[in-house]
Every structure is written in C-alpha cells, then in structure tokens.
Amino acid sequence: MAEPIVKKKDEIIRIKTHISGFDEALQGGIPRGHITLIAGSAGTMKSSVSFNILYNEAIENKRTGLYLSMEQSYSSIINHMINMDYDFTKVNLIVLRDLSTLAKDIRNINASTTGNIIIADVGCIRKEIKDVKLDENRSWLNVMKNIVKKIKLESKLDLFVLDSLSALHVLSKFNNPRIELFYVFEFLRDLNITSYMITETPLDGSKIGDFNEDFLSDGIIYIHLASYRRKQIREIQVKKMRTTSCNHDTFSLDFRNGKFYAEYGGQNPLM
Numbered sequence: 001m002a003e004p005i006v007k008k009k010d011e012i013i014r015i016k017t018h019i020s021g022f023d024e025a026l027q028g029g030i031p032r033g034h035i036t037l038i039a040g041s042a043g044t045m046k047s048s049v050s051f052n053i054l055y056n057e058a059i060e061n062k063r064t065g066l067y068l069s070m071e072q073s074y075s076s077i078i079n080h081m082i083n084m085d086y087d088f089t090k091v092n093l094i095v096l097r098d099l100s101t102l103a104k105d106i107r108n109i110n111a112s113t114t115g116n117i118i119i120a121d122v123g124c125i126r127k128e129i130k131d132v133k134l135d136e137n138r139s140w141l142n143v144m145k146n147i148v149k150k151i152k153l154e155s156k157l158d159l160f161v162l163d164s165l166s167a168l169h170v171l172s173k174f175n176n177p178r179i180e181l182f183y184v185f186e187f188l189r190d191l192n193i194t195s196y197m198i199t200e201t202p203l204d205g206s207k208i209g210d211f212n213e214d215f216l217s218d219g220i221i222y223i224h225l226a227s228y229r230r231k232q233i234r235e236i237q238v239k240k241m242r243t244t245s246c247n248h249d250t251f252s253l254d255f256r257n258g259k260f261y262a263e264y265g266g267q268n269p270l271m
C-alpha cells in the first residue's frame, strides 16, 4: 500500500501545511505518505501547527486525521484550539478515551459526511486499561499501532499526528529505540499514512531527536524561538524534505485571525 511511483513530478500529491507562505517553500506542501518530524522546544506551537493541518485538511479535503496525544489531555487540546478560534461545528470531532468505544467511533467516521478529527487521549486510555497490566515494554507502542491500524483498515485514515515521539520513548521504555523506531516508521509507511511526529528538542536546538529519527524521517520542520533583544520571535524552517525542492531559509511564524503565516524579509524588530 506504499505510495505509488509517479511518471511526472506534478503527479506527486502534496498535503499543505496550511501555513501561508510556507507551502510555497515546499513546492505546495509535504508529499503524501511522508513521515515528517515537527521539531522544536516547548511552546513553539508544534502541537498547534500539527493540529492546524488536520483541521484544515478535514475542512478543505474532507480528510480524516488522528491526533494521538501522549502528554496533553483531550480537554486541554480542545480548549487550546477553541482559544485559537477553531470552529468544531465544521468537522466531525471524535474523542477517543476508551478503547471499548472504538468500534462505535469507526461507525461514526464511516457515516460522517464531513472531514473527521479523532483525538486519542492516551492518558485516559492508560487509566482505563491499567488493570490489564499493559505497562510493560512496547505495550504503548502496540496500543498506538492497534488504534491506527483499526481505523485505517475499518474506516479511513489519511493523516496522523503523534504528540509526541519523545513521550512515546519515555512511556514505551524501548529496549532498542533505534530498531523499534525503525519499525514504527515502517508500519506507518506500509499503511501509507501521512504522519507528523512531534519531537521535543532542547531549548538551544542543539540536536533533533536521540534515536536517529532525523535520518529515518522523510522531512524535518524545525520551529524555534529567536531572541531579538527583548522580543521573542517564533521562526520556522524546512531542515529536510525528501522529494521536494525546498527553500531552507528561516521564516518568522505568526498566528493571527485563525491562520498561520510564515513571513520573510523585512526589518528585525527593535534593531
């Protein structure tokens, strides 16, 4: 089920980042089926940028996206998104907090006439299945894989956000993270799901990932906070994007009136 080989370059299907000015730096977007790291330190809006893709793809292209949260509760995510003016009446929003409702949720997706966003709250799921003694090696990885696979095979799943890959490392207690991660990426590629893996980096941005995820991934989008005297500016950059002729320059990242903008040029503030 991997992405087919194209005859011409304009046949490559791209999924927009929905950041105005940034898709232009990526020949229109990220190739479908890619696994992209959304890397940056805390508070750089990695979760927001990723969710923004699922939201806009659900509205514009009726796509189905799964947002798997390992560190933030579903209510915290939804409140954050409402504060950012997202309108959840325009999409079919499903909260998955109990695996026993998954079959019903899948029927709900299949019956929906709009795009779908499924928020899976791993914190809730963990509490619910605690008695089953799942806290052993790799168990969280299996829970994640089962959710992804079931939705993909019994319904549809175009986009997947893992928030975060860093938390998955901690919770899953991988024996050999490099190998386990390789198989996670293989699994997502086999299912042909366009994926965004949120990766926490140190504040100084000295490294992206601990377990080779930088070279296993198809793309890396890096967001960081830059200081211009007293001002802090969010900046975004394509570090890597396979199958794409990209502009690797640094853009400032702004969110206003419900939309992300990547801006280029102009004067540095206060300088």
Ligand SMILES: Nc1ncnc2c1ncn2[C@@H]1O[C@H](COP(=O)(O)OP(=O)(O)O)[C@@H](O)[C@H]1O
Pocket: 040, 041, 042, 043, 044, 045, 046, 047, 048, 049, 080, 083, 084, 085, 255
């Ligand atoms: N309505 C809003 N408009 C712009 N920025 C916002 C809004 N609400 C929250 N934020 C910013 O979003 C940041 C958190 O974004 P988040 O996506 O959770 O970051 P990360 O996932 O990288 O830690 C906050 O630090 C705050 O500055």
Ligand SMILES: [Mg+2]
Pocket: 046, 047, 048, 163
């Ligand atoms: Mg986050």
